[in-house]
Amino acid sequence: MSPTLSHLDELEAEAIQILRETAASFERPVLMYSIGKDSTVLLHLALKAFWPGKPPFPLLHIDTTWKFREMIAFRDETARRLGLDLRVHTNQEGLAQGVNPFASGSKVHTDVMKTQALRQALDMWKFDAAIGGARRDEEKSRAKERVFSFRDRHHRWDPKNQRPELWNLFNTRINQGESIRVFPMSNWTELDVWLYIWKHGLPVVPLYLAKPRPVVERGGTLIMVDDHRMPLEPGEKPRMVSVRFRTLGCYPLSGAVESEADTLDKVIEEMLRAKTSERQGRLIDHDQSGSMEEKKREGYF
Amino acid sequence: MSFAELKEGERLREYLERYERTELLRFLTCGSVDDGKSTLIGRLLHDTGRIYEDHLAALERDSKVHGTTGGGLDLALATDGLKAEREQGITIDVAWRYFATNTRSFIIADCPGHEQYTRNMATGASHCQLAISLIDARKGVTTQTRRHAFIASLLGIRHVVAAVNKMDLVGWSEDRFREIEREFFLYCQRLGISEPAAVPISALQGDNVVRRGTNSPWYAGPPVLELLESVPVDRPSPDAPFRMPVQCVIRPDLDFRGFAGQIAGGSVKPGDRVRVLPSGRESRVVRIARAQEDGGDLPYAAAPQSVVLTLADEVDCSRGDVICCVGDDPAVTLGIECDVVWMQEQPLVPGQRYLLRTGTKTTPCTVRRVRWLLDVDTLETSPAESLRMNEIGRVQLECEERVVVDGYRDCHATGALVLVDRLTNATSGAGMVRLPTEIGARRAHWETQAAETLERADAKPSLVTAEERERRWRHAPRTVLIYGPPKSGKTRAALELERQLFDAGAAVVVLDGQALRRGVSKDLGFSDEDRSENLRRAAEIAKLLNDQGFTVILAMVAPDPAARARARALIGEGRWEERGMGVASSPEH
Numbered sequence: 001m002s003p004t005l006s007h008l009d010e011l012e013a014e015a016i017q018i019l020r021e022t023a024a025s026f027e028r029p030v031l032m033y034s035i036g037k038d039s040t041v042l043l044h045l046a047l048k049a050f051w052p053g054k055p056p057f058p059l060l061h062i063d064t065t066w067k068f069r070e071m072i073a074f075r076d077e078t079a080r081r082l083g084l085d086l087r088v089h090t091n092q093e094g095l096a097q098g099v100n101p102f103a104s105g106s107k108v109h110t111d112v113m114k115t116q117a118l119r120q121a122l123d124m125w126k127f128d129a130a131i132g133g134a135r136r137d138e139e140k141s142r143a144k145e146r147v148f149s150f151r152d153r154h155h156r157w158d159p160k161n162q163r164p165e166l167w168n169l170f171n172t173r174i175n176q177g178e179s180i181r182v183f184p185m186s187n188w189t190e191l192d193v194w195l196y197i198w199k200h201g202l203p204v205v206p207l208y209l210a211k212p213r214p215v216v217e218r219g220g221t222l223i224m225v226d227d228h229r230m231p232l233e234p235g236e237k238p239r240m241v242s243v244r245f246r247t248l249g250c251y252p253l254s255g256a257v258e259s260e261a262d263t264l265d266k267v268i269e270e271m272l273r274a275k276t277s278e279r280q281g282r283l284i285d286h287d288q289s290g291s292m293e294e295k296k297r298e299g300y301f
Numbered sequence: 302m303s304f305a306e307l308k309e310g311e312r313l314r315e316y317l318e319r320y321e322r323t324e325l326l327r328f329l330t331c332g333s334v335d336d337g338k339s340t341l342i343g344r345l346l347h348d349t350g351r352i353y354e355d356h357l358a359a360l361e362r363d364s365k366v367h368g369t370t371g372g373g374l375d376l377a378l379a380t381d382g383l384k385a386e387r388e389q390g391i392t393i394d395v396a397w398r399y400f401a402t403n404t405r406s407f408i409i410a411d412c413p414g415h416e417q418y419t420r421n422m423a424t425g426a427s428h429c430q431l432a433i434s435l436i437d438a439r440k441g442v443t444t445q446t447r448r449h450a451f452i453a454s455l456l457g458i459r460h461v462v463a464a465v466n467k468m469d470l471v472g473w474s475e476d477r478f479r480e481i482e483r484e485f486f487l488y489c490q491r492l493g494i495s496e497p498a499a500v501p502i503s504a505l506q507g508d509n510v511v512r513r514g515t516n517s518p519w520y521a522g523p524p525v526l527e528l529l530e531s532v533p534v535d536r537p538s539p540d541a542p543f544r545m546p547v548q549c550v551i552r553p554d555l556d557f558r559g560f561a562g563q564i565a566g567g568s569v570k571p572g573d574r575v576r577v578l579p580s581g582r583e584s585r586v587v588r589i590a591r592a593q594e595d596g597g598d599l600p601y602a603a604a605p606q607s608v609v610l611t612l613a614d615e616v617d618c619s620r621g622d623v624i625c626c627v628g629d630d631p632a633v634t635l636g637i638e639c640d641v642v643w644m645q646e647q648p649l650v651p652g653q654r655y656l657l658r659t660g661t662k663t664t665p666c667t668v669r670r671v672r673w674l675l676d677v678d679t680l681e682t683s684p685a686e687s688l689r690m691n692e693i694g695r696v697q698l699e700c701e702e703r704v705v706v707d708g709y710r711d712c713h714a715t716g717a718l719v720l721v722d723r724l725t726n727a728t729s730g731a732g733m734v735r736l737p738t739e740i741g742a743r744r745a746h747w748e749t750q751a752a753e754t755l756e757r758a759d760a761k762p763s764l765v766t767a768e769e770r771e772r773r774w775r776h777a778p779r780t781v782l783i784y785g786p787p788k789s790g791k792t793r794a795a796l797e798l799e800r801q802l803f804d805a806g807a808a809v810v811v812l813d814g815q816a817l818r819r820g821v822s823k824d825l826g827f828s829d830e831d832r833s834e835n836l837r838r839a840a841e842i843a844k845l846l847n848d849q850g851f852t853v854i855l856a857m858v859a860p861d862p863a864a865r866a867r868a869r870a871l872i873g874e875g876r877w878e879e880r881g882m883g884v885a886s887s888p889e890h
């Protein structure tokens with residue numbers, strides 16, 4: 001009997017190997033849980049990798065306080081249902097200074113509430129390996145990154161000087177204060193993620209499915225009015241439009257897609273016909289050309 | 302978009318089934334700097350419609366700023382994603398791209414051509430099954446082309462496609478193409494790459510990349526994409542000996558103790574007897590454990606699956622150990638001989654200590670000796686004291702703890718190693734284990750028994766006796782081996798001897814080692830073991846010819862005295878004669 005592994009099975013096997021290497025090689029690993037579809041798959045893989053035990057690391061969510069409310073509800077429900085150790089960190093200084101996506105702009109908001117917050121959390125809990133669900137097919141600088149990606153004491157990435165990474169013999173050696181970002185799903189595509197969710201029937205945040213939601217238009221992008229903090233123009237009234245999201249982040253920075261796809265099957269079918277990339281609706285990626293590389297160098301995930 | 306389209310009226314389930322059945326091929330682009338590797342990948346994605354509209358718009362904008370094509374679409378920018386790369390117009394590190402057609406899924410590693418970044422190319426190649434070697438039609442095959450092809454073959458890549466690029470700049474000259482093709486194929490042959498392909502292309506204009514071009518009516522072969530869709534994909538064989546390096550022990554409670562790992566070779570099922578190495582304890586597989594909601598325990602698993610095994614006995618087994626089948630054991634050893642690609646500024650020198658990582662085991666090791674350095678142009682070896690950055694050579698290591706390894710050719714996952722600098726933690730070198738058993742058992746067949754049925758068929762005596770033949774040819778047949786390093790004048794000496802014997806009336810033939818490699822031995826490379834096997838085949842042919850009354854002159858490198866002694870034994874002492882030709886450049890002999 002020699003059934004050849006399917007493409008998805010092979011990706012799963014590779015990711016599980018990486019997760020186990022991480023657990024075995026680091027003292028204080030952590031899984032970055034950002035609630036979206038990639039995190040959903042990542043968490044499932046982690047549960048599978050250590051079954052019948054539990055993943056030997058906590059989950060970390062960097063809460064900017066601007067996530068969709070449905071995301072937070074989904075996060076807490078997931079941690080409760082699975083009995084996992086969930087740590088949540090918010091940059092309190094940033095909060096006190098009133099940094100937010102509207103007044104401060106997406107660039108400052110992302111830097112203070114996401115990048116700096118992440119660095120604070122990693123330092124505070126002394127995590128030496130942070131596992132993330134990023135994929136190489138998402139963005140052109142991510143396409144260049146190693147599976148075990150070295151970060152110096154200041155959490156910086158040096159893309160011109162990455163460690164060679166041959167076979168699955170990962171170099172996990174670091175000195176005090178340095179750390180590694182681990183990307184078990186490096187070789188997955190957006191399609192692989194959705195098909196995996198579909199095949200295994202994994203629950204996802206309902207925001208991925210189309211439903212009439214209150215939106216306003218900003219610079220050609222549909223933004224959902226998730227709470228009262230969204231400043232409206234005088235006389236502006238949110239419209240109810242059937243929309244869904246291709247990626248999830250801070251609601252003021254996540255562009256919605258007009259769609260009637262209210263089931264997972266329809267969402268995947270739409271994605272298969274899409275002519276634009278999943279990141280197109282992400283406002284933070286468009287601040288400047290090469291902005292993802294800049295942010296990653298600073299310690300962004 | 303980067304995937305195969307959903308067909309009209311196709312259900313998602315059907316699509317998934319189709320997608321899961323499509324074969325995955327991992328390939329890289331390699332070759333000299335600026336030969337057009339990144340442009341080719343960009344072209345491949347562009348012409349198959351695999352670039353999203355927003356990405357294409359960004360690409361058009363970027364081409365105006367950073368492009369090397371005078372404002373036109375610079376497709377290299379589709380993969381050159383780092384700021385420094387776009388500014389300099391070169392590739393520094395591997396870019397990974399993903400796309401699928403209706404027949405195959407592809408993972409592409411677009412590798413840098415610059416010699417300084419050879420280690421990044423090796424990183425890409427270690428994950429691939431096929432290499433596209435780009436060659437600038439104006440420059441032809443360069444040292445860097447050879448270096449990359451060599452590294453690819455060293456890492457076990459068996460399929461190579463030469464994309465002779467920038468044909469638009471040489472007026473689509475067929476002569477030029479054929480010349481490059483010939484030179485490259487010759488080199489591939491020497492590497493033991495059996496069926497290389499060559500395609501004349503213009504990555505810039507798109508000819509023969511996805512679609513056939515109109516500029517090369519003389520080229521009858523397929524475009525690059527068609528080759529990629531049809532080359533057979535090498536898969537790990539489930540019949541190989543079972544190996545699983547243990548990553549960690551899963552022990553949630555007192556009732557469960559499972560050994561977690563990714564299967565490196567072969568397959569396993571409950572009930573199989575296994576051995577835990579290096580300790581050597583034996584046990585039996587009880588379960589391949591899996592959660593009920595994922596379908597429950599597995600009846601069978603094979604490489605490269607990640608699994609959890611439980612064993613029947615309370616054996617001592619932990620991270621770094623390897624669970625293996627009983628019989629067909631890997632080597633358990635302190636000393637390792639391996640081919641090393643050196644990847645850091647500070648050279649590898651004897652006496653130096655590194656951390657060695659193989660399987661899931663990490664142990665300190667000391668470099669004992671550099672046996673030789675390999676010249677990628679001539680494929681000749683020369684004695685060396687050290688290996689500098691980007692050099693490749695044969696190295697002996699001494700580990701502080703016993704390690705469990707296979708020959709790289711037998712099992713990549715347990716035959717590969719990396720060396721890590723103990724101070725800087727840099728990944729300093731990549732190694733491929735070479736084992737004496739691998740040489741004996743797999744490559745050279747000196748020891749192998751002939752199939753029984755063949756021997757019986759062979760036994761019918763000829764109606765012509767040896768004496769009759771001797772009388773006819775007026776001499777007793779012999780085999781003369783003329784050996785020595787490349788360019789030492791073997792062939793010349795052989796041809797002169799042939800003339801002499803022929804004039805004296807003898808029935809005589811010359812077998813040249815190089816000529817054998819074109820046919821009989823086209824699967825062989827230039828390692829010691831492959832040279833030894835080439836000599837064995839030559840000797841077998843010589844023996845058959847001797848039996849028919851012919852005298853045979855062998856012109857071969859044959860550096861290994863032990864192999865020569867075996868050839869002598871095969872032919873028979875009385876019929877054998879050997880002459881060495883200036884044994885200078887070979888380090889060992």
Ligand SMILES: Nc1nc2c(ncn2[C@@H]2O[C@H](COP(=O)(O)OP(=O)(O)OP(=O)(O)O)[C@@H](O)[C@H]2O)c(=O)[nH]1
Nearest residue numbers: 334335336337338339340369391392414503504505
């Ligand atoms: N005329 C012509 N120019 C080409 C062709 N293919 C590539 N080029 C040009 O050659 C230059 C180098 O192309 P790249 O694709 O960046 O080369 P590369 O091999 O990826 O280079 P490195 O990765 O830095 O080693 C660019 O200016 C391309 O536009 C071709 O078929 N014809």
Ligand SMILES: [Mg+2]
Nearest residue numbers: 338339391392
């Ligand atoms: Mg390039």
